[in-house]
Amino acid sequence: MLLADLGAEVIAVGGGRSGLPVPALARGKQFVTLDLKTADGRAALHRLVEVSDVLMEGFRPGVADRIGAGYEELRRINPRLVYCSVTGYGQTGPLAQAAGHDINYAAVGGALGTFGPADGPPVPPLNLLADFAGGGLLAAFGIVSALYERERSGAGQYLDAAMVDGVLSMMGMNFADWGHRSLPARGEGVLTGSMPAYRCYPCADGRHVAVGALENAFFANLWAALELGEVPDHLDPDNWTEIGERLTAAFATRDRDAWAERFAGVDACVTPVLEPHELAGFGQIKERYDGFDPGSVPPVPVFSRTAARAGHTDTADATEAVLTRLGVSADVARRVTAGGGGPAVTGLSWPPL
Template identity: 50%
Template sequence: MTSKAPSQTQPAKNDRPLSGLRVIDMSRLAPGPYCTMLLADLGAEVICVGGGRAGNPLSTFARGKQFIKLDLKAPEGKQALQALAQSADVFVESFRPGVSERLGAGYEALATLNPGLIYCSVTGYGQDGPMAQDAGHDISYLALTGVLGALGPTDGPPAVPLNLIADFAGGSCMAAFSIMSALFERSRTGKGKYIDVAMIDGAMSLMAMHYPVWGTAILPTRGEGLLNGGNPYYCCYECKDGKYISVGALETQFFHNLWQRLVESEVPDHMDVANWPMIRATFQEKFMACSRDEWSDFFQGTEACVVPVLAPDEIWSHPHIRHRHPNAHAQQVPVLPRFDQQPYPAPETDIEDRTDVILSALGLSQEQIDKACPETERNRIPSRSWPPAIVDTSA
């Protein structure tokens, strides 16, 4: 049993695990919206609140969600948001510390109305500390936590990865995991919870395997060691067609399979670092003899851990990806996880304005709804889309 406030409207039921769960999403950019997309994929009703200068959430993560717009500077807008929070199980926001409080949407205010509310704040640096109010992005959080300093070659600057580590793994996925943990606890205690998800914390947690071995033979410095490019049997090689093949033959049996299949000579001691230059030179020469796809076919089923490096637009034609996710494509990644070997189809994407429908279902009159978000406010709200409008004026 929970102490969630009774709702005048209940989430629509479906056959997914989170059916009946209502989530209010006031987050922006990527980490919060991707977190709530994961919840929507599994059946939660996610209501995204847009409005004001911040605009609307990225449409990239819109599937399975409903969208409303509120003027949170107006008393009626704040009251409408509070009515939503009273009916909700989860509230997600990603403003800098203190902003939600100024909007009347802070944890204390909403928890007073709904003691069973799970409230999750997703920020880069967390709710406290010297940098809590600082601006940042994925690269900033990786830089601060030592992740960026461990990536890339020894003789150059750190390699900048896509914003997957802090934003999505350390932010979105950690937030979703934390929310589900808090909901499980609420099922026992009936009490809500405040969750402070900081992307720097998530990035640090992901380094659990690597912090302890930094400066050792396993990971002596950037670009050297077992797992970050220094190891010749855990890296990528250029092929005849200019494309790349990945090699991940860490264990002895996999390295033996790789060497015997590719080189056909006595297998060297791959754990002896003194042999690494010879192994790398041998692999570089061998892999240049054929194209990437020829090598992929050559090593298929050989237990050598050799896999083609595919560009994002190539993966949808790979037979294994097609088998696992026959309905997925570049604009619609698969729903995860897969339960009982039956993948769920992706929910529909509908970014129509549902302000009137949702607020009226909560018992607000049309006059109250119009004051909560006047027509002029709705029309001026900017849309956020991905990708941004980058231009090249050099031509």
């Protein structure tokens, strides 16, 4: 989706156990169905590869090779091809063939063990960390970098994009902090919520504000805005219990939106904690993305000349149209489409409930 928003023509090849596309991520893509166990299906894929810059696949290691879609075979068809394999654990190692989901990759990558309260089990941050950040963003970054390098070398290359690797990379700063004062253990330290200057507080209406007043100036502004008197040393853990109690009592006296209004224009790093249905009416989001719809997130980032654009969403099977446009005979295109039979819902489709 990110690459499609930036202008890439994206053709998603499904079939067999691939399941159905996630509707929220389907925009800007065309969907084709190929049975890669047949000669016609493999030939159609090879025709796509001939004219493509990038191929992404998410099979377990070795599967793409067995169905005629491996890198070594496809690079002979198109030496300029950037081939990106996205997996949980990577192409090598004892877990390479193991099944998993975001929660598993975040766990093995050393991130999940740092999330959540000290007196409870780790809490996953939805599936943002491994799936979307360590997986999707890492893959997109790698693909664009490989395309940039290809302009110099003229050659494509293979990318092994593992979600665990992405998690490891993102945790670099936190790994260095682990076991030290800033992050001694799960649920303890500066960024875990145990430090009162970096925490969410309930308000009178049951909603919350987020406080990120780490620096001295921001904390002093926070304390002054709440009219709590002399500013304590908020970096001293010995003061955290008392500071937390005073901030909790203060924020409980007004509704969330009243606090948002009070801190508007105050450099104290205090913001309302918004739920998805509230975003469209929030000033910052409305100013940058008028008409914001949680069902279709905005294309990012903002470019000065070549604006990203969210494409049309159409999940209908476009196999025949795509293949005939690429020179595949109408007869073969129809045969491939009929043979594929559409994507079977034997894989996980979203939402699963």
